[in-house]
Amino acid sequence: MSEKLVNSDPIQPEPAPSPLSGGAPEDEKPKRRKLRWWQKLALVGFSFVLLVIVELTLWLIGYGPVLDFVVPRLDRGSERVMGINPEAYERFHGRLSLERARFAPWREFIDPKPAGTFRVMFMGESTVEGYPHAPNGSAPAFLEVMLKEAWPDKRVEVINCGVTAINSWSLRIWAQEVLKCQPDMLILYAGHNEFYGGCGPGSLSGAGTNRSRVLAHIWLRDLRLVRLLSDVIDIFRPRSAAPQGLLMEQLARDRQIPLDSGIYAGCRDNFRANLEDIARAAREANVPLVLCSLVSNEKDLVPMTSVHRKDLTPEQRKAWQAHFDAGLAADKAWEWKRAIDIYQEATRIDDTHAELIYRLAQTKEHLGAYDEARGLYRRARDLDALRFRATTEFSDVVRDVAGRNQNLFVDVLPLFESASPHGLIGWNLMTDHLHPTVQGHYLMAKAICEAIARDKARRWEAIDTARLPAYEQCTVRLGNDQMSEMVSKITVYKLTEGFPYAGTPNAALHDRLEQEILAWQVSLSGPTAIGHQNWSTTPSYDALHYHVGKAYLDAGDHGQAIMYFRRAEQRSEPHSLPAARAKCGLALARLASAATPDERQAARTYVTELQPWLRDATSMHPDQQGEFDRLRQELIQTLANTPE
Template sequence: MKLWLFRGIALSVPVLFFLLLEYGLRWGGLHQSWPLFIANPAADDYLLTRPDVIKRYFPSGSAVPHVTVEPTFFLKTKADNGLRLVVQGESTTAGYPYGLGASLAGMLDQRLKRTFPERKVEVINTAMSAVNSFALLDFADEIIAQQPDAVLIYVGHNEYLGVLGVGSSYSSSNSAAFNLLYMKLRRLATFQTAQDLYQQWQLPQTQQDTGRTLMARVAQGQHIAFDSDLYHAGLQQFEQNLSLLLDKYQQAGVAVYIATIASNIADQPPFVSEALTAQQQQMLSQIQWPEIRQQLEQMANAQHHAALSYELGQYYRKTQQHSEALLWLTRAKDFDQLRFRAPSAINQQIRQLAARYGAVLVDVEQAFIRQSALGLVGKSLMLEHLHPNVQGYFILADSFYQQLKRQQFAGRWQRVIEPQVAWAQRPLLPAEEFAGAARILQLTSDYPFVPQPQPLVLPAAKDWQQQLGLDYFHGKISWIRMLELSYQGYQQRQDRAMLLKTTLILADALPQHQQLNALAAAMLRQQNRSAEAVFYQQRAELATPR
């Protein structure tokens, strides 16, 4: 009896010491917390997504990616007639390079508000660049706490090079289990303090070259061969995290809509590949001969040769052989050793996991294929390797909208907003589109699109809207100021359609602004859209006058 008592005391001493240390550090203000949702300082009735939530994965003083969540506002207490959807994903889901208006959340929000004018519709964005399935899993409990009616997911491209990915420069381990443990430990004051002390003892870190793009900083040397151990580790990581994520939502009774993902296969050559040999180049000059093509195909498959596969795909594309072109251009992407585009196996996993956990599949990849010449997704819908242009973003959001309609999500759909109407009312201004185009020029002027960074050369603005976009890109004006100046410009030109669009974007960005929301309601009534005006009128009544 005494022996067991002694053992019990011996075991409890370190536990008690740790608890005292943990709560002592918290009491002393040495615990940092980065919740996904925070109070809106301008209006107590609202919460918003925390812009700098990425910091929760990094110790103080370390190099943190310069990425943020574009915040969306939603009621702290969900309305009785509320319809709340939460969007999860990466940079494409977040609407890069255009911002929230092109994002899945932004495109769906106003369309669903028009579809369900009698409901308080909230589409909440949690997507941001640089993250992957680890962040989605980490956010899940906080999302469930907000009582969503559905979660919409578009994810998969950052599994290798995103934060904590198996090939990422923002990860200290290739083990998914270790990274899951790390995310839990980061919530403890004791672990945070130990990390901070370790950072201080280390030699000063080389400062990040802020002139380089995020892709350039994470891409150098991060080559992962097809069928390698790291390649399979990335797939295992994705399956494990997505399984845990979908299981959480299933257990909580939250509907999930998860999409296949699309990328540019037709016009994006592989970033990293074995060079073509002199023999292969000679054979490519004779590719019209069937026996030569057969030999080249055997070489491409045996060597997992991305560049050779791309050349084969382009030959079949040129000769209008659609299925063969799709096959070899897809293999070129899969064999690409710089894994910014998800391999085809990721979409296979998405399909399988959706079926296993009862999630609704949204086949975005097929939607892009249907809208592409010869069924080959390329520059007609993509800006570079995987980010869609505005039309592409609309297709992505419309795919979710149509699947929500087919599933009769939230009951019978009596007011369906047709694509042509939704396209005309998309919540994106020309100034934002021009700023987005400038960001793409900036992105593609650095590695891996070019061997060495090139001077950024931007086109001159052709009108006042583009000038506003250029000023916003250069940081001369804020996003809100850009919208305010756009409003003034459309008012001067008596452009009622654009004036209404700008007003609605501003009202949704500033839900606590009484005058803006009252103005939005009045303008909607003038357009005989009284049912939609109710939402903004009620929000104006809730708001405190500025």
């Protein structure tokens, strides 16, 4: 039986698809097969496993720099020399375009802690590090001198853990490592860098103020795979894309953070949470924690950035500006009372402008209303929208956290006020916007000792504050002198050449320092002038004191050479090449000056004992072995030519 055809027309061949038609008709294209849910899950799992394998591989081969905060420097078998890692800042900052090679000098201590040692770990930012001074001008150095005097039966060591340009995000992580180093006391002075330090909300490496997001940001930066990707990007990134300028300019991304902004509030809350984490870690490690309030330049630094209220109308701003300009004119004419009246008219329009409050504080000071001036100076600092100085509220947070966790709170501010004319803190104790002078560092250490003496919990042996050495005694022991002070001023002078000082009223600091430095340089003569000339033209980290000592040695003045070499050693990092040069210079000066058999024997013994130190230093700095070997050979040759 034949089948009935649906279409009786003859079967025609289908036309070939046109070259412009895109191939087969839409309804006849092969459809993409959709992945089922378990296939998608398997693909995600495979990708995750692959990333884990890559991460583990990079970790096993040791890719990238060691970014631990505490690292071993030398293994002596029964003990290890540990050090604070100067490269640890990269964990939070990444690479910056800096002339300064490191953010923190090496600090050394022995692991395990020698018997009878009372170990203090002093953590913080550039202030704790000692900037702009050498290590012997820092608060940790002064504290060690004071505690040794107060507790003569203890072997006291204060380890300086200060690092430039970091903040509480770094400290909360590094504290975990520091607490494993057997400290008997952990001290924290921090809070100025919360906005522009690593991961600060106003910095280049910031991730906002959402705490979970910042913690995730830090976790991701710790991955070796992320470091690898970052390194690859850096290879192809043009040099012009790298941050430019001095350190402060590179760090500050958001340069207007008002006091009433969400960024400010979020940063303050994260600071509190980070301090709480550190306090909890110290409590779990059974290590007493000391938290310090913050000080900065209030009187002599014009606010760096002033902002108006957001709701000001153009008419109000115009009226405000007229009052402000008139107040400045009265100020310059020394018409203080009239200036106050005009400034107060401006505050009725907008009292959140930092420079207005600062100028009002100046007029109050001129009229002798010092208490009012102090409050206004502090208010002006707090309103400064370029947040390089911590506000009063941050010190209040420190006090509150210390109280809640039964930590020892050290209020540094009263000692600074008592040492300042009329209680107004300025250039008398500050080198710039927040870094203390050497005397300021002494006061910080003294405040800590006095707080320990008042500690009702009796966590440590009592301190007789009457036995604490005076400032002059401490500076002599630590080797601080006028030359040290001038080197610090030269450092600050370079800082003030750029942002945020240049082109502002605060550029006056740069001009003043220039005059002081030039006057000092003109006063130099003889070997001191020669040493200064060699230092200023030699690209090295050697202390000025070393070059002056060398000039005195060449001139045959061995007594002066010995003094300057010793001070150069005190200013140098332990087991560094500058320290080695200072020690070897001291040895040569002692050999040359020895006039009696006993003196010659003492000098030869010093040279002999210096040899193992040089070997250790060479092991810690293998890239500088040639320089260490040259110093060792010079000593051996000089010793051979010296009569016994």
